[in-house]
Amino acid sequence: MAETSQQSSGPNPLCEVGRTHPRDRHRMRPLDGQAGVWTCARHGLFASLVDKETAARLERGDPFPMHDGSGGVVVRAGDERQGGTLLYYRPADE
Numbered sequence: 001m002a003e004t005s006q007q008s009s010g011p012n013p014l015c016e017v018g019r020t021h022p023r024d025r026h027r028m029r030p031l032d033g034q035a036g037v038w039t040c041a042r043h044g045l046f047a048s049l050v051d052k053e054t055a056a057r058l059e060r061g062d063p064f065p066m067h068d069g070s071g072g073v074v075v076r077a078g079d080e081r082q083g084g085t086l087l088y089y090r091p092a093d094e
């Protein structure tokens with residue numbers, strides 16, 4: 001394991017659904033093979049770190065390229081962490 005990533009260190013972020021439904025708080029999991037990307041399989045959500053300027057510019061529903069290059073849409077910005085802002089997103093509807 002030569003590859004280390006600052007972005008994948010620290011606690012996993014809370015799922016965005018859990019943030020808004022206190023009775024359903026749960027954390028996302030790191031996505032295999034993608035440093036700095038988390039996912040919640042239950043809700044089909046993803047999260048990754050973007051810089052603060054990017055997060056401030058993006059609004060819910062804006063297009064956001066997914067980690068794998070496919071199309072996604074912004075769900076919302078989350079907590080600041082490690083100098084960036086956590087951004088929740090999900091795959092765009094086909």
Ligand SMILES: [Zn+2]
Nearest residue numbers: 015017040043
């Ligand atoms: Zn979830």
